[in-house]
Amino acid sequence: MKKLDHKGYYFIAPFFIIFLIFNIYPVLLTFYYTFTHYEGYGSPEFIGLANYARIFTDTQFLEAFVNTWKIWGFNFALQLGIALFLAALFSDLRFRIKGLGFFRAIFYLPNLITISSVAILFNIMLDWHYGSVNQFLMNIGLISEPINWLNQPFTAQVSVSLILTWMWFGYTFIVLMAGVSGISKEYYEAALIDGANRIQTFLYITLPLLKPIMLYVMITSLIGGLQLFDLPMLLTDGLGNPEGALNTMVLYLYNQAFRYNNYGYAATIAYMLFLITVVFSAITFKSMYREVNGSKATSKSKKRKAKNAKKRGNVHVYEKVSKQNTYI
Amino acid sequence: MYMRRYLNKTLIYSLLILLAVISFIPFYMMIVNATRETKDIIMGFSFLPGNALIENYKTMMDYVNIWAGFKNSLIVSVTVTVLSGYFSALTAFGFAVYNFKGKNKLFIFMLLMMMVPGQLGLIGFYELNKALGFLDTFIPLIVPAIASPFVVFFLRQYLASTLHPSLLEAARMDGASELKIFHTIALPIMMPAVATMSIFTFIGSWNNYILPLVVIFSPEKYTLPVLMGFLKGSQVAQNLGSMYLGIAISVVPIMIAFLFFSKYIISSISAGSVKG
Numbered sequence: 190m191k192k193l194d195h196k197g198y199y200f201i202a203p204f205f206i207i208f209l210i211f212n213i214y215p216v217l218l219t220f221y222y223t224f225t226h227y228e229g230y231g232s233p234e235f236i237g238l239a240n241y242a243r244i245f246t247d248t249q250f251l252e253a254f255v256n257t258w259k260i261w262g263f264n265f266a267l268q269l270g271i272a273l274f275l276a277a278l279f280s281d282l283r284f285r286i287k288g289l290g291f292f293r294a295i296f297y298l299p300n301l302i303t304i305s306s307v308a309i310l311f312n313i314m315l316d317w318h319y320g321s322v323n324q325f326l327m328n329i330g331l332i333s334e335p336i337n338w339l340n341q342p343f344t345a346q347v348s349v350s351l352i353l354t355w356m357w358f359g360y361t362f363i364v365l366m367a368g369v370s371g372i373s374k375e376y377y378e379a380a381l382i383d384g385a386n387r388i389q390t391f392l393y394i395t396l397p398l399l400k401p402i403m404l405y406v407m408i409t410s411l412i413g414g415l416q417l418f419d420l421p422m423l424l425t426d427g428l429g430n431p432e433g434a435l436n437t438m439v440l441y442l443y444n445q446a447f448r449y450n451n452y453g454y455a456a457t458i459a460y461m462l463f464l465i466t467v468v469f470s471a472i473t474f475k476s477m478y479r480e481v482n483g484s485k486a487t488s489k490s491k492k493r494k495a496k497n498a499k500k501r502g503n504v505h506v507y508e509k510v511s512k513q514n515t516y517i
Numbered sequence: 518m519y520m521r522r523y524l525n526k527t528l529i530y531s532l533l534i535l536l537a538v539i540s541f542i543p544f545y546m547m548i549v550n551a552t553r554e555t556k557d558i559i560m561g562f563s564f565l566p567g568n569a570l571i572e573n574y575k576t577m578m579d580y581v582n583i584w585a586g587f588k589n590s591l592i593v594s595v596t597v598t599v600l601s602g603y604f605s606a607l608t609a610f611g612f613a614v615y616n617f618k619g620k621n622k623l624f625i626f627m628l629l630m631m632m633v634p635g636q637l638g639l640i641g642f643y644e645l646n647k648a649l650g651f652l653d654t655f656i657p658l659i660v661p662a663i664a665s666p667f668v669v670f671f672l673r674q675y676l677a678s679t680l681h682p683s684l685l686e687a688a689r690m691d692g693a694s695e696l697k698i699f700h701t702i703a704l705p706i707m708m709p710a711v712a713t714m715s716i717f718t719f720i721g722s723w724n725n726y727i728l729p730l731v732v733i734f735s736p737e738k739y740t741l742p743v744l745m746g747f748l749k750g751s752q753v754a755q756n757l758g759s760m761y762l763g764i765a766i767s768v769v770p771i772m773i774a775f776l777f778f779s780k781y782i783i784s785s786i787s788a789g790s791v792k793g
Contacts, residue, residue, distance in 0.1 A: 193616055196695050200611025201623065203604055208664035211642065211657075212630065218641030271536075278529060286529060294779040295537045298544075301775055301782075303724045305742035306767045309749050310547055313760055321546045324562035359540065360786065367787035416634055419726045423746055439636055439727075446640055447731060456640045463637045 222456035229450045240457040250458065252433055253441040254465070260346055260421075260437070261414030264353040269406070271354070272361035276399070277391045280369040282377050293366070296359030304356075308423035311352055315339050315424075339425055342434030349420050349435060361406055368402035369395065404477040408470050415466050418443065438462050544768065551762035558757045569758055577759040580752050583766050585737055586744035593655055593729075593740055594722040597662040601718045602711045604663040609672035610703045614685065624673075631666040636727070643731055657732045658740075662722070668714045675710040676703065713785045716778065723771070741767050 223240055225233035244250055275296075279286055299307070314321045315338040323335040338344045372395065380390045421435035428444065429436025438458065446455035550558055553567035577583065612624055646657045680703060688698045704711075726742040733739060739747060745767055753759050775782070 193618060195617055197611045197615025197617040197620065199695075200615070200699070201608045204608040204664050204669065205623070207604075207661060208627075208630070208666075211645070211661040212638065212664060215638035215641030215645050216633065218644060219638050220641075222640055222644075275533075275536075278533075284526065284529065286526075286533070288533075290780070290783075292533055292537060293783055294775075295540050297779075297783060297786075298772065298775060299540055301720065301771055302544075302768050303726075303742050303745070303771070305724075305726045305745045306764050309745050309760070310543060310764050310768075312749060313757060314543065314546065319559045319757065321550065321558075321562055328562055355539070355543075363783055363786050370787075412634060416636055418636075419742075422726075423749065442636065442639070443727065443731075446643075452640050452644070459637050459639060463634065466634060467632075 219456045219459055222453050223460055225453045227452040229452055233453065236453070240454050243454065244457050244461055249433070249436065250438070250441060250461070253429070253436045253438045256346065256429075256434060257415060257417055257437045260349050260353070260417065260435075261411070263347070264350040264357070265407070265410055265414065267350070267354045268358045268361050268410075269403070271358045272365050272406075273396075273399075275358075275362045276365040276369050277387075277395060279366060280372075280377075280395055281387060281390070282374075282381060283387070289366070293359070293363055296362055298359070299356045300360045302356075304419040305423055307352065307356065308420050311348070312339070312424050315348055340431050342432045345425065345431050345434050349417075349424065352420060353414075353417075357410070361410070364402060364406055365399060368399045372398045400477065404474065407477065408473055411469060411473060412466055415439075415462065415469075438465075544772065547761050547765050547768065550758065551765040553758055553761075555755075555757045555759075558761075567758075570762070573756070573758040573762045576756050577753055577763050581744065581748050581763065582737075583741075583744065583748075583763055586739050586741045587766075587770075589655075589738060590723055590741040593658050594719050596655075596659045597722040598715050598719045600659065601662040601665045601668055602715050605665050605668035605672055605714070606704055606707050606711055607699065608669045609676050609707070610699050612669070612673045613676040613680065614703070627666045628670060631670065639727070639731065646732055652732055653734045653738065655738070658722075658725075658729055662718070665718065668718065671714055672707055672710055676707060679706055713781075713788075716782055716785065 222233060224235060224237060226236045226239075227233035275292075278284060279289055313319075315323075317323065317335055317337045317340065320335075320338070322338070323332070326332045327335065336344060338348050376394045376398075377390065380394055385393070416439050417437045418439040421429060421437050421440050422443070425431065425435055427440075429440055439462065442455050442458040442462065445451045445458060545564075549564065549566050551573060552570040553563070554569040554572070557563070557567055557569075612620065642657070643652075646652050651657050684702055685698060688702055693701070724742060725740075726746075729740045729743045730746070733743060736744075736747060745764065748754070748760065748763050753763065
C-alpha cells in the first residue's frame with residue numbers, strides 16, 4: 190500500500206474544473222431542459238414529461254430515426270464488405286500483393302478531408318444538369334438521361350450512403366488490416382499446408398479472428414453514424430429535403446433548437462439519441478461478443494485441421510485461435 | 518496454371534487501381550473544375566484543366582475571404598491541439614504518479630463520460646456560453662479542449678508503461694519540485710504519445726462543423742467548415758468555377774499535409790484500434 194499523496198489533485202484539477210463547467214454542467218442543464226418549454230429567452234417553463242410524450246408520437250422524429258438507420262446501414266454493409274474483401278486480398282499469402290502502403294494511403298484520403306467541404310463538393314458534383322457525376326455517367330453511356338440525385342428521396346439517401354462509404358471504407362480497411370497483421374502467420378501457413386483454399390482460409394481463419402476488431406469498427410461506426418449531421422445539412426437545404434429523406438436525428442435536433450428555437454424539445458431529442466446510442470451499442474456488443482465466445486472450433490473441418498496442425502508440430506493452432514478470440 | 522494466376526493478379530490490381538481512382542477522382546475533378554469557366558463546366562465534363570483560375574479566384578474573393586476562414590481555423594485548431602496536449606499530459610501525470618483518495622473513482626468517471634456523445638450537451642453548452650457571454654468568440658471552441666478524456670486515457674496508459682518510479686525518486690532527491698519533474702522528465706517521455714494524439718486532435722478540431730456553426734455568428738469569425746456552408750448560400754454559388762476553387766483551397770492543404778504524414782497517421786490508426 191503506497192502512501193496517499195494529495196499533490197495529485199493539483200495536476201488533475203484544471204482538467205476537472207473545465208470538465209465540470211463545459212461538459213458535465215451542459216449535459217445536466219440539457220437534461221433539465223427536457224422537462225421544460227424554453228424558446229431561448231426568458232426563463233424555461235416547467236412542463237413535466239410533455240416533451241417525452243411528444244417525442245413518442247412525433248412522426249418526424251420517427252422518420253429521422255428510420256432515415257438515419259437506412260443511410261448508416263446501407264453504408265456500413267457496403268463499407269465493411271469492401272474493407273473485408275480488401276483485407277482478404279492483402280492477407281492472402283499466395284497473392285503477395287504489393288503496394289499496401291500506397292493503397293492504404295489513397296483509400297484513406299477521403300476520410301481526412303473536412304466533411305463540410307466534401308458535402309459541398311458533392312452538392313455541386315451531383316447537380317442534376319451541370320454536375321460532373323451525371324456528365325461523366327452519360328459520357329461513358331452508363332445512363333441515358335441525367336439522374337436528379339439530390340431531389341428524389343431514394344437517390345438522395347443512396348447518395349449520402351455512397352459518400353459515407355467512399356469516406357470510410359479506407360479507414361475500416363486500415364483497422365481491419367491492423368487486425369489481420371495481429372494474426373499469427375502460423376495459422377495461414379498451417380492452412381496452406383493443409384490445402385485449405387482461399388475462401389476456406391478467409392472464412393475459418395481470418396474472419397473469426399477479426400471479429401473482435403469488427404466489433405470495434407461496428408460500434409464506433411454506429412455511434413458516428415447515429416450522429417450524422419454535416420452531410421445531410423450541407424448536401425441539400427439543411428431541412429432534410431427532399432421530402433424529409435435526409436432528415437437525420439441530429440439534423441432534426443439542430444433545426445428544432447437553432448432554427449425553431451424549441452430548446453426544450455431539442456434537448457429531449459438529444460437524450461433520446463443518447464438512449465438509442467447506448468441501447469444499440471449494448472445490443473451490438475452483446476450479440477457480437479456472444480458470437481466471439483461461441484465460435485470455439487465447432488465445425489468438423491476445423492477440428493480436423495487442428496489435429497493435422499498438431500501432428501505437424503504447429504502448436505495448438507485452434508486452441509490459440511479461440512484464445513485470441515477472448516481478447517477485448 | 519501460371520496463366521491463370523497471372524490473370525488473377527491482373528484482375529486484382531485493376532480492381533485496386535479502380536478503387537484508388539474512385540477515391541481520388543472527386544478531388545481531381547475539383548481541382549480541374551477550379552481552373553475552368555462556369556460556362557465550360559455547364560457545357561460538359563473534362564479531365565483537362567482550363568485557364569480561368571485567376572478569374573475564379575477574383576470572383577470568389579469578391580464575396581468571401583476564404584483566407585480569413587483559414588486563419589480562424591488555424592488559430593482555433595493550433596490552440597486546441599496545444600491545450601489538449603499539455604493539460605492531458607498534466608492530468609495523465611497526476612493519475613499515473615500519485616496516489617490520492619478517490620483516484621480510481623475519478624478515473625472511471627472520466628472514462629464513462631468519454632462514452633457520452635458530443636451532441637448530448639449541445640443545448641446546455643450553448644446556453645452556458647450565452648450566459649457567460651462567450652457566444653461569437655473562440656472561447657467555447659478552444660477552452661473545453663483542456664478536458665479531453667480520451668487523450669488523458671491514452672497518455673496515462675502510455676505513462677504507466679514507460680515512466681519508471683526510480684526516475685522520479687532521483688529527481689526528488691535532487692530537490693526538483695513536482696511541477697518541474699513533470700516538465701523536465703515526464704513531458705519529454707510522453708512526447709511521442711502526445712504527438713500521435715495531437716494529429717487527431719488537430720484534424721478533429723479542423724473538421725469540426727456543428728460547434729462553430731452553433732456558437733459563431735459573425736462571418737469574419739467563421740472557421741473554414743462553416744465558411745464552406747456560407748459559400749454555398751452566397752452569390753459565389755452562381756459561379757461554379759469559383760465554388761470549386763473555394764472548396765479546393767479548403768481541401769488541398771490537408772492533402773499536402775497528408776502526403777508528409779500519411780505513414781504516421783495510418784500507423785497511429787492501426788495502433789489505436791488494436792489497443793483500444
